[in-house]
Amino acid sequence: MTAPSQQKLKVQGAAVITANRLSDGAVVYRTAAGAWTTQLADAAVVTGTQAAKELLARAAADENIAVGAYVAPVDVGADRIEPGNLRERIRVAGPTFSLPACIAG
Amino acid sequence: MYIYDDFDLTLVAERVAEFRDQVARRLSGELNEEEFKPLRLMNGVYLQLHAYMLRVAIPYGTLSSKQLRALAHIGRRYDRNYGHFTTRQNIQFNWIKLSDLPDVMADLAEAGLHGMQTSGNCVRNVTTDQWAGVAPDEIEDPRVWAEILRQHSTLHPEFSYLPRKFKIALTAAATDRAAVRVHDIGLRLHKNGTGETGFEVMVGGGLGRTPFIGKTIKPFLPKRDFLSYIEAILRVYNQYGRRDNIYKARIKILVHELGAEKFAAEVEAEWRNIKDGALALDPAFVADIAARFRYPDYKALSDNPIELKRARAADPKFEGWFRNSVTPHRTPGYAIVTLSLKPEGAPPGDATSEQMDAIADLADRYSFGEIRVGHEQNLALPHVAQRNLPALWEALDAVGVATPNVNLVSDIIACPGLDYCSLANARAIPVAQELSRRFKSLDTQREIGRLHINISGCINACGHHHIGHIGILGVEKNGQEFYQITLGGRADENAELGALLGPAVPYAEVAEAIEDVVAAYVELRERPNELFVDTVKRVGIEPFKERVYATR
Numbered sequence: 001m002t003a004p005s006q007q008k009l010k011v012q013g014a015a016v017i018t019a020n021r022l023s024d025g026a027v028v029y030r031t032a033a034g035a036w037t038t039q040l041a042d043a044a045v046v047t048g049t050q051a052a053k054e055l056l057a058r059a060a061a062d063e064n065i066a067v068g069a070y071v072a073p074v075d076v077g078a079d080r081i082e083p084g085n086l087r088e089r090i091r092v093a094g095p096t097f098s099l100p101a102c103i104a105g
Numbered sequence: 106m107y108i109y110d111d112f113d114l115t116l117v118a119e120r121v122a123e124f125r126d127q128v129a130r131r132l133s134g135e136l137n138e139e140e141f142k143p144l145r146l147m148n149g150v151y152l153q154l155h156a157y158m159l160r161v162a163i164p165y166g167t168l169s170s171k172q173l174r175a176l177a178h179i180g181r182r183y184d185r186n187y188g189h190f191t192t193r194q195n196i197q198f199n200w201i202k203l204s205d206l207p208d209v210m211a212d213l214a215e216a217g218l219h220g221m222q223t224s225g226n227c228v229r230n231v232t233t234d235q236w237a238g239v240a241p242d243e244i245e246d247p248r249v250w251a252e253i254l255r256q257h258s259t260l261h262p263e264f265s266y267l268p269r270k271f272k273i274a275l276t277a278a279a280t281d282r283a284a285v286r287v288h289d290i291g292l293r294l295h296k297n298g299t300g301e302t303g304f305e306v307m308v309g310g311g312l313g314r315t316p317f318i319g320k321t322i323k324p325f326l327p328k329r330d331f332l333s334y335i336e337a338i339l340r341v342y343n344q345y346g347r348r349d350n351i352y353k354a355r356i357k358i359l360v361h362e363l364g365a366e367k368f369a370a371e372v373e374a375e376w377r378n379i380k381d382g383a384l385a386l387d388p389a390f391v392a393d394i395a396a397r398f399r400y401p402d403y404k405a406l407s408d409n410p411i412e413l414k415r416a417r418a419a420d421p422k423f424e425g426w427f428r429n430s431v432t433p434h435r436t437p438g439y440a441i442v443t444l445s446l447k448p449e450g451a452p453p454g455d456a457t458s459e460q461m462d463a464i465a466d467l468a469d470r471y472s473f474g475e476i477r478v479g480h481e482q483n484l485a486l487p488h489v490a491q492r493n494l495p496a497l498w499e500a501l502d503a504v505g506v507a508t509p510n511v512n513l514v515s516d517i518i519a520c521p522g523l524d525y526c527s528l529a530n531a532r533a534i535p536v537a538q539e540l541s542r543r544f545k546s547l548d549t550q551r552e553i554g555r556l557h558i559n560i561s562g563c564i565n566a567c568g569h570h571h572i573g574h575i576g577i578l579g580v581e582k583n584g585q586e587f588y589q590i591t592l593g594g595r596a597d598e599n600a601e602l603g604a605l606l607g608p609a610v611p612y613a614e615v616a617e618a619i620e621d622v623v624a625a626y627v628e629l630r631e632r633p634n635e636l637f638v639d640t641v642k643r644v645g646i647e648p649f650k651e652r653v654y655a656t657r
């Protein structure tokens with residue numbers, strides 16, 4: 001139940017910094033250039049607690065663009081980055097069922 | 106319907122202007138997130154997994170057709186064409202942009218709607234029986250009292266920063282449809298030995314991490330003392346409630362730690378100081394509020410008209426729906442109709458903008474323009490002439506809200522869970538969808554009989570799993586979704602918390618485990634109409650445990 005942003009930071013493996021865009025709440029990721037992107041593929045990937053902490057500190061200071069920044073696990077494949085857990089998969093892809101508007105047409 | 110006066114309309118309009126300014130200042134960076142968050146929460150705006158969520162209050166579950174159309178419009182114009190009715194007589198929009206919110210609130214305000222008292226540590230939207238004012242088993246309309254509380258608590262400076270959120274529910278009927286025993290304060294209107302009407306006052310009920318059934322601290326409170334006594338409870342809570350630990354901050358912990366008797370004594374002491382002051386209720390004031398609830402001009406009709414008899418005899422589908430979804434009304438010739446928002450395989454409590462518009466039109470045509478919202482995440486049309494039931498049924502069926510599964514096993518209550526909620530451990534909606542598919546046969550559902558399944562995606566218990574006949578709670582184990590199952594809970598006048606069945610089961614097995622529980626019940630019950638909860642009470646949970654875990 002503890003939201004990721006409130007958890008003690010211990011990062012094993014690859015991670016990205018994610019947040020919600022202030023103006024519309026959209027899921028965004030921190031890029032290496034210090035900007036935000038809605039594409040996980042363009043996110044800066046870090047490994048280990050120290051690197052994650054540094055990237056998080058810079059991202060969290062940018063809260064007028066994106067709020068609630070936290071470290072999210074990712075799986076890095078040969079040619080793509082995948083969300084590292086179900087919560088993050090849902091944040092990328094939306095709810096795991098069709099929205100009602102689609103059912104009722 | 107309750108008719109708002111200029112004071113309310115001005116208050117809501119002022120709040121919109123204030124919020125517009127606050128949003129502009131946040132977007133420009135003048136306010137930081139820490140400053141802004143409490144302001145948005147005071148207006149029902151949360152940040153969830155993918156977007157902002159706006160929660161709109163539906164005071165005592167009563168909506169006009171104009172208001173329902175306003176909600177449909179919000180869904181269509183600013184969201185993804187639907188809304189989600191919650192377990193507390195609210196509606197949530199899940200995909201709202203912060204930059205649109207001032208306009209959303211302005212549009213809502215035009216219909217007298219807002220998000221105040223839907224979040225934050227204040228007295229939340231007061232809830233009551235969704236059949237208030239029309240149920241044959243009630244002694245008077247409890248909404249009058251809910252409205253008095255609403256007026257008193259809205260923006261009440263002393264109660265805007267309570268130790269934690271505060272939920273009050275009221276009932277005036279023999280059957281408790283408002284789950285009053287699991288609220289911070291539960292109020293039951295009843296008559297004492299001399300025939301006077303007053304309130305049984307219960308405190309310290311609640312679900313979440315530490316569930317409790319409320320304790321009665323005042324068996325009979327006269328009406329004149331309604332506000333002063335509740336104020337005394339809130340003052341004692343405000344003074345002694347734990348602000349140092351969010352998990353211990355609700356009034357239920359205080360009542361539990363002090364003991365109900367000591368807590369009641371504290372309330373009495375506080376109450377003595379204020380009971381004869383400004384809060385003593387003048388009957389003329391109560392009468393004035395009551396007069397603002399307008400009841401329809403019912404026609405002189407008789408029960409069981411020929412149109413109804415014919416349709417029931419001619420069409421088994423209509424008959425099935427009638428027996429399931431239509432309930433007696435206090436006025437002869439009328440009926441209360443429940444609209445199921447739980448069609449097979451759909452997320453519980455969701456309605457599209459088209460459905461909301463269609464229901465608003467049908468309310469105008471058949472229910473004097475009025476709609477009700479219940480904590481079971483269904484809607485109701487409260488004033489339908491029985492002779493119109495066949496035509497109404499066809500129209501409801503055409504928009505997908507006539508599934509005759511009310512109170513049956515597929516009428517599942519579920520919170521948004523991990524598909525939306527940032528606090529969730531596990532998904533709730535897909536579990537509900539899977540169960541509703543497995544139990545889709547109406548014959549099977551009818552044979553099983555009344556059975557409430559409640560699902561929460563985390564210990565906060567928004568899906569009220571502790572008081573489901575079968576409760577399902579999502580937990581996380583090593584990054585995987587697991588579900589704890591509880592049996593024997595109930596939300597009515599005999600409220601009880603369910604007992605844990607055994608170890609949590611993984612996502613892939615939860616629907617099957619529930620099927621096992623239901624199959625065991627059907628074998629174990631003494632007679633076809635022995636309720637699931639009664640069977641559990643009689644035989645205990647062991648036989649269910651054996652059935653579920655024998656093969657796992």
Ligand code: SF4
Pocket residue numbers: 520521522523526527528529530561562563564565566567568
């Ligand atoms: S019970 Fe938990 S997961 Fe469900 S809506 Fe409440 S906080 Fe979210």
